[in-house]
Amino acid sequence: MEPRPRRPLPRPAALPGGRPDEWATSLENCRRFVDEFGAEAARLGWDALTLFSVHPQAGIVRGDCCGVMMPCSYPVFELAGAYLTTHLWTSRKAKPWRCRGVTVWEFGKAA
Template identity: 40%
Template sequence: MAACSAPTLLPSAVDVWRHAIEGIPADKPPCRYLTPAKWAALREAAIDFCDRYGAEAHRLGWTASQLFGVHPQHGTLRVDGCGAMMINGRKATGVDAAGVQLSNQTAHRDKPGQETGPPIWEFAAKAKAP
């Protein structure tokens, strides 16, 4: 009789997103020209999004880059490469297949010609590399 091994529990994509964002200290902005206060607001809004809307966003097919991406060379300085949660530091008020609602505006997922960059945690890791 073969031994039965216990199933391995893998973290959900949302858990990975949240953990990666939490891994960047609130007082250490990962992007040049990003103030500590602005980074703290972006980070807090991103963590809040993961907790409140992350599972629904993942179910709707949102990717880490579409939500937390930054421009590959310029980080948050170039918002044309930023994901929905890396633009203004506002907490989300909803999510659907087309966009993330941020109080009185919507960050749309599919803007013609826009390409989001890597998730901010990958950008931060690359910036730290020698």
């Protein structure tokens, strides 16, 4: 499988509620996730919004709209159909209360 081109992601200052050093770590862990688990995640039905969404106006400040990888302080080491696990956390795919935000690479674009 050929690697997909990387989409442009917002600069640290473009995400309200996040510090530049935290964003750099999240970005590194998100890219690692796509490289290591991207094909398997797609096969298991994980979509971009479930993984990489943020609130359209508030960014990562509104955790109820954030995908399971936003922010991501630790690399993912396990992926299953219903959850993924990092060093400290297990995050479930199905969270009925989670609002559907926008993908982080769409954050800040005019509607």
